[in-house]
Amino acid sequence: MATRLNPYISFDGTARQAMESYRDTFGGTLTLSTFGDFGGAPAELADKIMHAMLETPSGFTLMASDTPPGMEYKPGTNISVSLSGDDDAELRGYWEKLSAGGQVGVPLEKQMWGDVFGMCVDRFGITWMVNIAGTPA
Structure with a gap:
């Protein structure tokens, strides 16, 4: 999988x-995962x-996602840039440079869905947001 860069929008429910609606506008395949x-x-x-x-x-x-519990939803600041892929070294390198001199909100580590x-x-x-795809089982 190639590394991709795309917008990530947070919504308030x-x-x-x-x-x-965006799928109806742009077409494509929409994948949804709930907290449940x-x-x-x-x-x-x-x-x-x-x-x-949504991949068009x-x-x-x-x-996109609904704003998780404990995080503030603030319109106007609800768009992030997402870097994702499976090249661990490449993505960790981006993480190191992007987080240097900034503020880490979620440390780069393995999450419950299996990715880093x-x-x-x-x-x-x-x-x-940096997501490194987990190794398939």
């Missing part, structure tokens, strides 16, 4: 509706979107 899909989510979060990805015939990739993930705000105020 409307991620499913927004992503379905990974177990342990409280009932009020079970159907909220933990991760959505034109080559656009748009990702981290989130930081770089020294210029841009939020970055």
